[in-house]
Amino acid sequence: MVEVSSSSTRRRDVANRKPSTPDPITGRLGDDERELAWRRLGEETFDVVVIGGGVVGVGTALDAATRGLRVALVEARDLASGTSSRSSKLFHGGLRYLEQLEFGLVREALRERELMLTRLAPHLVKPVSFLYPLAHRVWERPYTAAGLFLYDTMGGARSVPGQKHLTRAGALRMVPALKRNALVGGIRYFDAQADDARHTMTVARTAAHYGAVVRTSTQVVDFVREADRVSGVRVRDSEDGRETTVQANAVINCTGVWTDELQRLSGSRGRFRVRASKGVHIVVPRDRIVSESGLILRTTKSVLFVIPWRNHWIVGTTDTDWNLDLAHPAATKRDIDYILEQVNSVLATPLTTADIEGVYAGLRPLLAGESESTSKLSREHAVARVSPGLVAIAGGKYTTYRVMAADAVDAAAPDLPGRLRPSITDQVPLLGADGYHALVNQADQLAARHGLHPYRVRHLLDRYGSLVHEVLGLADGHPEWLKPLAGAPDYLAVEAVYAASHEGALHVEDTLARRTRISIEYPHRGVDCAKQVAELMAEVLGWDDARVAREVEVYNARVEAERDSQSQPDDQAADARRSAAPEARPEIMEPVS
Incomplete structure (x- = not known):
């Protein structure tokens, strides 16, 4: 009788816990959902395709989905991999904007x-x-x-x-x-305050829960046109290089600092610059x-x-x-x-x-307007229907992402069939919100049930809310997953498993830099636990030993490049050192010039 290794057994067990068909109830972003999303992108026509997986993009996807629209969101890298994981992590009214007499912006925030x-x-x-x-x-x-x-x-x-x-x-x-x-x-x-990356990811999962197709590592490489209107996008899988065409009535550019690059790719003249x-x-x-x-x-x-x-x-x-x-x-x-x-x-x-x-x-x-007076709008946002079928939105601040998203969908109304229903996201709690307060009161019982300290459970509740049952449930039969990660005791091993199985993490970088914040919270920047995290993700994603080694190597190179850049005297030198690190996503393409 052939003996099966414990690693292989775990991988099979995790796979067996996946639903046979993708389950939209918890907005899961796993392997099954990823493959189904690719098929749907190529086969269906959507009301709205959103480009960009930052907070404005995922907020726009949620806004559109909860209005009853057919929605797809594509992101070239990872959810919140740009600005939305690197903010001051505040939800704030902008006290200093009162000095600038921007009372409306403060009240809105x-x-x-x-x-x-x-x-x-x-x-x-x-x-x-x-x-x-x-x-x-x-x-x-x-x-x-x-x-x-x-x-x-x-x-x-x-x-x-x-x-x-x-x-x-x-x-x-x-x-x-x-x-x-x-x-x-x-x-x-x-x-x-909030963990910006986790909040953005949770908005994305909430959009998926309400029917949006959400797919990361999916880069827009061209726009599809019919006569004078944009009718979709051509996308490329940043992991394996596959390409497909996505048809849509409206495309919304929510790419933040990449707005101008996408505008050039679309061939349309932008209404504003970023x-x-x-x-x-x-x-x-x-x-x-x-x-x-x-x-x-x-x-x-x-x-x-x-x-x-x-x-x-x-x-x-x-x-x-x-x-x-x-x-x-x-x-x-x-x-x-x-x-x-x-x-x-x-x-x-x-x-x-x-x-x-x-x-x-x-x-x-x-x-950035064409005059100094328009550049005063720096913390406001702007939205424009750039051409038939294409809307762009930029500017603003993290706190007002929901307002920006509603404005973006409203701007796409002329390109959408039928009457556009009003935005309702002010009434739509994010996944994990329902039942959260009751679970906080029950933290001691929940901790005893899983053999954890109540402090640990409260920390999990503030990261996952009522989805904590889903997280801890993955460790059934694997008590070692309820142990802290080596070198990062604030996080449990099961959180790395959950990042890959439910939260769309495709690389060690995604887990260490965004699903957790290990990359900024420990002096080793994640290097000391990269191998363990890679092995845990491998249980879900089916990586072999060579892939595990590559993930660790790429992550460590990223950390080394960042440390090196932080010792450089100016932007040019720092950029050269940071850019030398390899990309985690092997098929990502350089932007258009």
Whole structure:
């Protein structure tokens, strides 16, 4: 009798737990769903094809699907692989926009923040407090208080506390890390935060739950035209090079900083241009800044946030033009030094480069008009029907993605058959939201059932919500999957399995950089657990030993290139070092020039 290895047995067991046909109930993005999606892309005609798997793209897919439209979404790389995994991870009203008199933008953002906290994603979006240190006597407190009063009145204090004024002694008790001479007092206020990549992925799965075809590693390489209108797109599988044509009544370009490239590919003249602005953040251990609250610091150029992030602080950001590789923006030594200089100006014990656990750089898609006056729209968004059958949307901010998505679908109305129903996504909770609060109350029982610490279960609930049963259920018969990952004790092994089986992770990079945040939360940047994660994903995706080795090699090369780039003095040198790393997706094509 031939003995079957434990690895082979597990792979077969995981495969056997897959449904024989794709199951839309949980919006699963697994192997079966991926193959079915490819067939559907080539065989069906859709009302809307959305290009781009960032938060605006997945939000647009969800908006269209819940209006009853036939929807497909394609993404060249991974969900949230661009800007939407590299933000400040805040759902905020934009307090500083009050100074620019953008009251409408602030009111809109605060409404969206409230929806996320209370109805749409309470499992993913949480309140977070910030201390604003006052540096000037007499005028600064009433000036800032007036702005915060407006903020609270517009909706900033509905489900979170309003502003609280503190003396210098009170502020230092809240944030002992501050230099005594760095402030004369302070004001605390609340906003909200979320893991941007997980939130974006959950919106995508919710869209799939409501019938959207969602397929990553699917790159648009051309547009299909009939006479003067766009009637679909030609797509290429970034994994194996297959191509097919997708027919649609309307195509919506939600590609952020790639908007102009897609416009050129379509052959249509754009109504607006997009400028990429690089924002860099660093991640440091929680014990390096002794504080009960986050910080918001005014700088000569903008503001700097110190944001609590589980056992860490996220500190940033920068704001500089970027004209190099859009897929892999690189942080430089100058960027990192700037952040350290700004935050150290108020800290009693300065941070050093040795304290940095992670660094990430993202690109904001800012609107760039043909004059200085139109470039003022940088944090607004713009949507245009570029030509019959083609809509483009860009600009905006993460917090208002749902409003942007509704506007994009509305703009496609002339190309859609029949009457377009109004947007209802303000009434559609994301997957995992329903039942979340009850499960939080039952965390102790759930922990006992699975042999986990209640703290661990609460952490899982804040990542998966009521889908936690699905996650933990994968470990039935495999208790070793309920152990922490080697080198990343905040995460269980089963989470890597679930990333591949349900969340559309196709590469180790997808799991370490986006389904988890191991790539920025640990000094090893994921290198110490890359092999284990690859082996766990192999259980689901059927990788052989050679594929496991390649995944680890590619991921380690990415980390090495990023570290190297972060020691370079300028963007050009950093870009050259970062771009030298191999792509995880072997058939990805260079953009059109």
